[in-house]
Amino acid sequence: MDLKRMGNQTVVFANPPVILSSYSVVGPKEGQGPLGKTFSKIWKDQLHGEKSWEVAESKMLLEALKGAIDQVTVPLEQIDFMLAGDLLNQMISSNFAARQMALPLIGIYGACSTMALGMALGSMLLDGGFARHVLVGVSSHHDTAERQFRSPSEQGTQRAMSAQWTVTGAGSVLLGRSGTGPRITSATIGRVIDYAEKNVNNMGSAMAPAVADTVINHFHDLQRKSADYDLIASGDLGAVGLALATEVLKRSGVDMGTKFTDCGIKIFDASQDVHAGGSGCGCSAVVFAGDIMQRLKTGELKRVLLVGSGALHSPTSALQGESIPGIGHGVVIES
Amino acid sequence: MDLKRMGNQTVVFANPPVILSSYSVVGPKEGQGPLGKTFSKIWKDQLHGEKSWEVAESKMLLEALKGAIDQVTVPLEQIDFMLAGDLLNQMISSNFAARQMALPLIGIYGACSTMALGMALGSMLLDGGFARHVLVGVSSHHDTAERQFRSPSEQGTQRAMSAQWTVTGAGSVLLGRSGTGPRITSATIGRVIDYAEKNVNNMGSAMAPAVADTVINHFHDLQRKSADYDLIASGDLGAVGLALATEVLKRSGVDMGTKFTDCGIKIFDASQDVHAGGSGCGCSAVVFAGDIMQRLKTGELKRVLLVGSGALHSPTSALQGESIPGIGHGVVIES
Numbered sequence: 001m002d003l004k005r006m007g008n009q010t011v012v013f014a015n016p017p018v019i020l021s022s023y024s025v026v027g028p029k030e031g032q033g034p035l036g037k038t039f040s041k042i043w044k045d046q047l048h049g050e051k052s053w054e055v056a057e058s059k060m061l062l063e064a065l066k067g068a069i070d071q072v073t074v075p076l077e078q079i080d081f082m083l084a085g086d087l088l089n090q091m092i093s094s095n096f097a098a099r100q101m102a103l104p105l106i107g108i109y110g111a112c113s114t115m116a117l118g119m120a121l122g123s124m125l126l127d128g129g130f131a132r133h134v135l136v137g138v139s140s141h142h143d144t145a146e147r148q149f150r151s152p153s154e155q156g157t158q159r160a161m162s163a164q165w166t167v168t169g170a171g172s173v174l175l176g177r178s179g180t181g182p183r184i185t186s187a188t189i190g191r192v193i194d195y196a197e198k199n200v201n202n203m204g205s206a207m208a209p210a211v212a213d214t215v216i217n218h219f220h221d222l223q224r225k226s227a228d229y230d231l232i233a234s235g236d237l238g239a240v241g242l243a244l245a246t247e248v249l250k251r252s253g254v255d256m257g258t259k260f261t262d263c264g265i266k267i268f269d270a271s272q273d274v275h276a277g278g279s280g281c282g283c284s285a286v287v288f289a290g291d292i293m294q295r296l297k298t299g300e301l302k303r304v305l306l307v308g309s310g311a312l313h314s315p316t317s318a319l320q321g322e323s324i325p326g327i328g329h330g331v332v333i334e335s
Numbered sequence: 336m337d338l339k340r341m342g343n344q345t346v347v348f349a350n351p352p353v354i355l356s357s358y359s360v361v362g363p364k365e366g367q368g369p370l371g372k373t374f375s376k377i378w379k380d381q382l383h384g385e386k387s388w389e390v391a392e393s394k395m396l397l398e399a400l401k402g403a404i405d406q407v408t409v410p411l412e413q414i415d416f417m418l419a420g421d422l423l424n425q426m427i428s429s430n431f432a433a434r435q436m437a438l439p440l441i442g443i444y445g446a447c448s449t450m451a452l453g454m455a456l457g458s459m460l461l462d463g464g465f466a467r468h469v470l471v472g473v474s475s476h477h478d479t480a481e482r483q484f485r486s487p488s489e490q491g492t493q494r495a496m497s498a499q500w501t502v503t504g505a506g507s508v509l510l511g512r513s514g515t516g517p518r519i520t521s522a523t524i525g526r527v528i529d530y531a532e533k534n535v536n537n538m539g540s541a542m543a544p545a546v547a548d549t550v551i552n553h554f555h556d557l558q559r560k561s562a563d564y565d566l567i568a569s570g571d572l573g574a575v576g577l578a579l580a581t582e583v584l585k586r587s588g589v590d591m592g593t594k595f596t597d598c599g600i601k602i603f604d605a606s607q608d609v610h611a612g613g614s615g616c617g618c619s620a621v622v623f624a625g626d627i628m629q630r631l632k633t634g635e636l637k638r639v640l641l642v643g644s645g646a647l648h649s650p651t652s653a654l655q656g657e658s659i660p661g662i663g664h665g666v667v668i669e670s
Contacts, residue, residue, distance in 0.1 A: 004464045005415065009439050011465045052655055080340065081524060088649065089424040091444050092657075095527060095647035099660045104344050104524035106456065107647075109426050109442035121441065121456075128463020129339045130346045148651075189416060189439035192430060312430035312442075314423065316483075320387055322427075325434045 004127070007221025009188050009214075010330075016183035017126040019333065020074065020133075020176045022289035023067030025060050027142065027168030030278075030286065033268045038290035039169075040067055046143055046168060054088065057141035057170075058096040061086065064170035064289075065101060065137045072174060079174070080131035081106055083122050085114040086139045086281050087166075088148060093139045103135065112207075112236050113190070114138045115171060115285035116308025116329040120187035122175045123331070137172035140280025149200075149315055160201035164238040164264055164279035165272075171285025173293075182296040188218040188330035192312060196323045200313065203324065204241020204264075204276055207309040210326035211237060212248040214307055218330045219254060226257040230301045233292065234328070235284020235308050236264030238277035263287035284308050296335040304333045339462070342556025344523050344549075345665075351518035352461040352510045354668070355409065355468075357624035358402030360395050362477065362503030365613075365621065368603045373625035374504075375402055381478055381503060389423065392476035392505075393431040396421065399505035399624075400436060400472045407509060414509070415466035416441055418457050420449040421474045421616050422501075423483060428474045438470065447542075447571050448525070449473045450506060450620035451643025451664040455522035457510045458666070472507035475615025484535075484650055495536035499573040499599055499614035500607075506620025508628075517631040523553040523665035527647060531658045535648065538659065539576020539599075539611055542644040545661035546572060547583040549642055553665045554589060561592040565636045568627065569663070570619020570643050571599030573612035598622035619643050631670040639668045 006012050024039045031042030041063065050056040061084070069076065082103040084094035091107055098105040110117040118136035125131045143153045145166035151157040175184070193213050197206040211234050219225060226232060237245055242262040249256055263284040264277035288306055295301040308331075313324040341347050359374045366377030376398065385391040396419070404411070417438040419429035426442055433440040445452040450473045457469035478488045480501035486492040494500075510519070528548050532541040546569050554560055561567060572580055577597040584591055598619040599612035623641055630636040643666075648659040 002464060003467065005466075008412065009415075014464075054651060054655060077343070080344075085444070087425075089651060090422075090446065090647065090649035092647070092649045092652045095660050095662075096652070096657065098527040098647075099529050102526055104526055105662060106452065106524060107444035109420070109444050111425065117441065124460060124463055124465050128459055128465065129337060129349075130459050130463065131340075132338065189441060191437050191439055192433040194434050312425065312427070312433075314425035314427045316389060316424060317427045317431070320389060322431070325430050327430075327440060 009217045010186055010221035012186045013123055013127040015127055016185045017123040017175045018179045018181045018183050020174045020179050020181050021068045021071040022173045022293045023064050024171045024286035024289040025063045026286055030167055030169055030267060033272060035267055035291050038294055039286060053141055053143040057139050057144050058093040061093050061097040061137055061139035061170040062100055064172040065097060065135060068172040068174040074133050079103055079133045079135050081125055082135045083108055083118040084137050085109050087145055110327060110329060111310030111312055112279055112281055113308030113310035113327055113329045114281045116306050116331050119184060119331045120189060120329055123184040123187060126175055126177050134175045138281040138285045139170035140166050140282035142166045142168045145280060159275055161275050162202040162240045164276050165274035166280040167267060167278045167283035169282030169286040171282060171289035182333050182335050184331055185334050186332045188214055190214040190328040192325045192327050194323055194325040198323045200318050202240060203311040204238040205244050206311050206324035207237055207326035208241045208245035209248055211245045211307050211309045211328040214328035214330050215249060216252055216254055226259060229259060229303050229305050232260045232305045234262045236279040237262045237309055238264045240276045296333060299335055302335050306331050344552045345521055345556035347521045348458055348462040350462055351520045352458045353514045353518050354516045355509045355511045355514050356403045356406040357508045357628045358399050359506045359621035359624040360398045361621055365502055365504055365602060368607060370602055370626050373629055374621060388476055388478040392474050392479050393428040396428050396432040396472055396474035396505040397435055399507040400432060400470060403507040403509040409468050414438055414468045414470050416460055417470045418443055418453040419472050420444045422480055445662060445664060446645030446647055447614055447616055448643030448645035448662055448664045449616045451641050451666050454519060454666045455524060455664055458519040458522060461510055461512050469510045473616040473620045474505035475501050475617035477501045477503045480615060494610055496610050497537040497575045499611050500609035501615040502602060502613045502618035504617030504621040506617060506624035508624060517668050517670050519666055520669050521667045523549055525549040525663040527660045527662050529658055529660040533658045535653050537575060538646040539573040540579050541646050541659035542572055542661035543576045543580035544583055546580045546642050546644045546663040549663035549665050550584060551587055551589055561594060564594060564638050564640050567595045567640045569597045571614040572597045572644055573599045575611045631668060634670055637670050641666050
């Protein structure tokens with residue numbers, strides 16, 4: 001078989017996989033944000049009747065996964081793989097959701113870039129002929145993330161202005177080999193880039209160079225520029241990281257024009273007190289599954305580059321004085 | 336493109352990827368075990384001159400990754416993806432090793448099944464035409480795992496007889512589309528199975544039903560039986576889990592014959608005080624990269640089924656009273 005590669009890091013799909021459906025479930029704060037109307041389901045509170053935030057997060061992911069399936073007539077036994085990941089230690093949200101799905105599970109981890117990684121990898125499994133349908137889903141939850149990565153929510157610790165607010169949300173897409181819907185036409189898997197940022201309250205800055213690296217390689221591999229896209233969305237750099245990524249790209253000779261935005265900026269507005277913006281696996285997942293998918297379907301957006309961005313540290317590595325490695329995974333979606 | 340699927344869960348490779356090289360690095364206890372002579376490198380102590388066990392584990396993985404590359408003449412720029420995972424929160428061993436490799440990274444998580452998952456996924460990326468070479472590596476470290484999952488090693492907590500000893504080890508394989516070496520001919524991605532085992536000191540029992548499920552599906556999909564293999568190795572059920580998996584399979588009408596063994600049993604001997612055997616991502620990885628690969632290369636083994644087994648809980652889920660979901664990922668390697 002011929003290689004489906006362009007340049008160094010980008011794969012181009014011979015038969016671009018179709019996004020047959022998408023689904024998003026969010027918490028109340030996200031529901032009150034500017035994209036509130038684009039989400040499939042908004043929970044009234046963070047627990048949703050469960051006994052812990054962790055159980056609630058896994059339940060939210062399960063709702064998102066089932067939501068994507070329920071919109072189509074694809075039988076469960078024709079979904080050959082489920083790709084899932086989340087921020088919790090040992091990815092318990094995904095693993096416990098998968099326990100109830102009974103689908104072959106490929107666990108993936110790219111921190112907040114996991115949705116883009118899943119869409120890229122799922123597309124390779126479909127275009128490579130290994131699956132009929134692939135279900136991709138990720139989640140994050142503000143309160144599970146706070147107590148695991150920072151301080152318990154109940155403590156009410158003051159947050160730095162460069163900090164981002166972990167989105168309570170789960171997003172999913174069901175991918176197929178044929179059918180109606182936007183198509184995933186190429187993907188650029190990122191390298192780990194570390195510019196020695198050590199401030200865990202400024203993850204946008206830690207991830208910005210990795211996003212810039214992936215964008216540069218993507219443009220180089222496909223011989224494209226920002227004007228070739230209707231939207232280039234990182235997820236999730238926040239305000240500090242987006243400005244830095246734009247600057248890094250500019251200094252590398254890449255003009256991002258006016259179409260470069262960030263899912264973490266889009267999901268909340270200034271009145272919501274989230275400082276630099278949203279973050280978490282769920283952030284780019286629900287912005288994509290909701291707002292971006294809807295605009296692709298109406299034809300308002302014809303070609304989108306989603307660059308999921310992940311900060312690949314842990315509380316242990318930070319306490320041991322390590323800097324924060326970043327990664328960016330890109331996928332191109334066309335209507 | 337035609338589907339490369341057989342039955343429900345198994346993919347069969349049209350052009351079976353080749354294992355061009357493998358490399359294993361282990362700690363001193365593993366080096367003193369019965370497979371000591373099969374490992375590429377044995378560290379003299381658990382820290383290897385690093386300031387923390389976590390840094391040492393990441394360094395060990397890096398040594399394994401570089402070791403696989405150094406044995407062949409494949410230039411780094413022709414390795415299109417690195418697939419890696421480990422047991423530490425947010426997979427810092429893999430992410431920090433990837434920072435130094437500068438290869439596009441696909442982070443994967445399947446607990447102790449991660450090596451088999453990586454070999455399966457890497458083979459799909461190669462056979463699908465998305466890569467020229469794929470590097471797969473995983474690691475675990477006894478002391479990083481103890482302090483993260485159980486009690487710090489310094490505490491000297493008494494261990495249950497059903498408990499397994501996390502292997503300090505990192506294993507890697509370099510996969511290619513052509514060349515000389517054993518080939519990966521098929522793969523069976525597992526489903527999450529949970530028989531409600533809650534004892535975190537008996538992970539073998541928690542994983543046994545998932546291994547049995549994958550073996551049953553694999554045999555069903557390919558219309559094979561245990562006699563069709565020279566070796567069927569789970570990794571890592573330990574003595575308690577292997578006995579249970581054998582029993583579950585027997586009751587399901589599957590006779591495993593005499594060729595069913597477990598990497599966690601093979602790596603240590605009774606005098607080493609490891610109770611039920613070895614575990615950890617590194618266990619099946621180094622047993623495969625060392626002993627099994629050598630026996631495949633000499634032709635002593637012609638067809639091997641490696642079933643990586645993972646316990647998909649976390650300390651948080653266990654403390655919240657959840658049971659332990661298990662998973663088994665199978666790959667067939669033929670000389």
